[in-house]
Amino acid sequence: xxDRRHDISQPLTSIIRNGLLIQNPIxxxxxxxxxxLAVTARVTNALAMGxxxxxxSILSSLIASLISSVTHGRVRLPVYMLIISTLVICFxxxxxxxxxxVSDQMGPYVGLIITNCIILSRMETVAARSRAWEAVxxxxxxxxxxxxxxxxxxxVRELLAFGTVVGFHVMGEGxxxxxxxxMSPGSFIILAIFVWITRSCVTVKEDI
Amino acid sequence: xxxxxxFFAAIVTNxxxxxxxxxxxxxxxxxxxxxxALGMGMAVTAVMVGTVAINWPVQYFILEPFxxxxxxxxxxxxxxxxxxxxxxxxxxxxxxxLYEMVGVFLPLITVNCSILGVILFSMIxxxxxxxxxxFACGCGVGWVVAIVAMAAIRRKxxxxxxxxxxxxxGITMIIAALMAMGFLGFSGWxxx
Numbered sequence: 203x204x205d206r207r208h209d210i211s212q213p214l215t216s217i218i219r220n221g222l223l224i225q226n227p228i229x230x231x232x233x234x235x236x237x238x239l240a241v242t243a244r245v246t247n248a249l250a251m252g253x254x255x256x257x258x259s260i261l262s263s264l265i266a267s268l269i270s271s272v273t274h275g276r277v278r279l280p281v282y283m284l285i286i287s288t289l290v291i292c293f294x295x296x297x298x299x300x301x302x303x304v305s306d307q308m309g310p311y312v313g314l315i316i317t318n319c320i321i322l323s324r325m326e327t328v329a330a331r332s333r334a335w336e337a338v339x340x341x342x343x344x345x346x347x348x349x350x351x352x353x354x355x356x357x358v359r360e361l362l363a364f365g366t367v368v369g370f371h372v373m374g375e376g377x378x379x380x381x382x383x384x385m386s387p388g389s390f391i392i393l394a395i396f397v398w399i400t401r402s403c404v405t406v407k408e409d410i
Numbered sequence: 411x412x413x414x415x416x417f418f419a420a421i422v423t424n425x426x427x428x429x430x431x432x433x434x435x436x437x438x439x440x441x442x443x444x445x446x447a448l449g450m451g452m453a454v455t456a457v458m459v460g461t462v463a464i465n466w467p468v469q470y471f472i473l474e475p476f477x478x479x480x481x482x483x484x485x486x487x488x489x490x491x492x493x494x495x496x497x498x499x500x501x502x503x504x505x506x507x508l509y510e511m512v513g514v515f516l517p518l519i520t521v522n523c524s525i526l527g528v529i530l531f532s533m534i535x536x537x538x539x540x541x542x543x544x545f546a547c548g549c550g551v552g553w554v555v556a557i558v559a560m561a562a563i564r565r566k567x568x569x570x571x572x573x574x575x576x577x578x579x580g581i582t583m584i585i586a587a588l589m590a591m592g593f594l595g596f597s598g599w600x601x602x
Contacts, residue, residue, distance in 0.1 A: 232438060232579045236523045239431040280491060283520070287484040295480065310530035313483050317523040319435055385594065386429045390587035394580045401575035 220343060227320045227344050228351045228393075229400035234320040238352055239389045240311050245368045248356035250297065250304045252349025254312070256342070258289045259321045263329035263341035270330050282325050287316045320348055351396070358392055359383050413544045415600060416537075420548025423597045426524050427556040428590040430531075433524030437557055438582050447561035448554065449508045453497055455550025457519050458528050460493050461486075462546040465529045466539050486529055487520075494520045524553060560585060 227233045234255070241247045262285050266273070273281050294312050297305040305312065315321070324344055329337035360366055363383035365373035382388045426432045433454070440450045465486050473479050498516045502509045509516075519525065528549045532542040563585055572581050 233435070235434040235438070235579075236431045239434065279517075279520075280488070283487050283491060284484060287487050291480055291483050294483070310527055310534060313530050314432070314523045314527055316483055316487055317521045317526050319521060322521060382591075385590075386431065387587040387590045387594070389431070390583045390590060394576070394583035394587065397580040397583065398573070398576050401580065 222343065222347045222350065223400075224404055225344065226347045226351060226400060226404075228348060229397045230404055233323060234318050234348060235393070236314065237311060237318060238348075238355060239386070239393060241308055242352055242356040242359055242389060242392075243363060243384050244307070244360050245353060245356040246304060247307055248352040249349070250301065250308065251311070251315075252345070252352045254290075254293045254297070254315055255318060255320065256345040256349055258286065258293060258315060259324055259341040259345040260338055261289055262286050262321055263324050263337040264334055266325040266329040267332060267334045267337035273330070278326075278330070282322060283316070286321055290315045320344060355389075355392055355396060359388060363388065413541065416541055417544050417548040418600050420545055421552040421555060422593055423600050425552040425556055425590075425593050426527065426549045427553055428586060428593050430527065432527035433522050433553060436518065436522055437553075437560065437586075438579055441557050441560040441564055441582070443511075444558060444561045444565065446511045447557045449511055451550075451554030451557050453501065453516060454519060454522060454524065454553055455547070457490070457493055457497055458525055458550045458553075459543065459546045460497075461490050461525050462529055462532060462542050464489055464493070466532070466542050469533060482533075486526060490525050491520045524549065556589065559589065 223230075225231060228235065228238045237251055237255070241251045262282070265285050266282060269281075290313065293315070294305075297308075297312060324337075324341050328340045332340070357367060360368075361372065362380045364379055365371060365377040380388070383392070420426070424430065427434065427437050436450060436454075441447050468485060468489065469479075469482065473482060473485065494517065497519070501516065528546050529542075532545050537545055560582070564582070567581065576584075
């Protein structure tokens with residue numbers, strides 16, 4: 203794994219550039235891969251997941267930064283898990299009430315936001331030792347990178363698997379759906395191609 | 411539903427890593443060495459079965475009678491965290507060699523999505539207690555099979571020339587895709 207620690211005193215623009223490209227959570231750091239693979243068969247699901255992770259990440263980083271003076275040592279992780287799972291419960295309820303179709307399609311993957319490593323790693327590496335404003339902007343940048351990556355993967359997969367983008371038919375009448383793209387092998391391959399492209403632009407030091 | 415079908419489907423056609431993408435992070439980071447992968451896989455299986463054994467009664471005998479299903483996620487994750495602590499202590503005390511190999515990764519089992527995923531899947535599908543336990547065993551075995559196979563393949567890759575940007579996550583994803591295709595090939599034989 204690469205060193206995820208930021209130089210905390212950097213300006214906002216570089217925090218955002220970091221989150222979107224240099225420290226892109228999925229393609230560069232390899233965090234949150236489970237959800238990136240699982241919910242990207244349709245753009246709407248990817249967007250819902252991205253928005254959920256963004257809200258939860260921003261709020262939990264904010265809380266972690268505000269309570270950093272009382273949480274240290276062994277209590278820190280359990281406290282963080284509780285904060286995240288409370289926020290996930292709220293998000294799950296909102297999704298079920300307003301978008302029941304999306305909620306059904308995502309199934310257990312909404313609850314699995316709790317174990318999304320991006321949120322925890324942001325709280326642990328940045329939020330716990332920086333001021334509230336910096337914690338929020340960092341969480342925003344990284345989760346925005348996550349959401350854009352998810353939507354990018356979903357665009358390609360939905361186009362190839364169903365011939366649609368966000369539910370609109372864009373391919374002509376003769377389009378033959380490419381079923382494997384909706385299933386897991388397609389997901390792995392598209393992700394691998396995105397990782398390949400991103401890492402050709404950004405040099406990564408890693409020991410995996 | 412037939413227990414054998416649940417068990418084998420969880421290993422092959424509904425493999426938790428390759429088909430449901432749960433537990434991908436350790437699948438990528440711990441699959442460099444076969445023995446470590448096997449140790450990690452067994453620890454994950456133990457936690458998985460233990461989690462289901464405890465969380466199923468908690469859900470149906472405590473949360474539902476008190477109408478507190480909304481607490482499900484929070485309660486489950488606390489129980490998983492406690493269980494991981496216990497497994498870590500046991501491994502540290504009795505399997506010192508294993509602890510040196512996978513010690514760093516053990517606390518990470520808490521945030522291994524496959525554990526939470528297994529219990530959530532058995533809730534959503536409405537499995538009985540026995541069915542849930544069998545399902546958890548099957549998922550654990552499926553996870554071990556997948557990660558050990560991946561570690562074995564990656565050992566051969568040490569001598570392969572891979573484009574630099576594709577090393578690490580990239581090539582692992584491509585191998586996983588090929589493995590997933592192989593596992594899906596069984597779907598005519600067993601399917602849920």
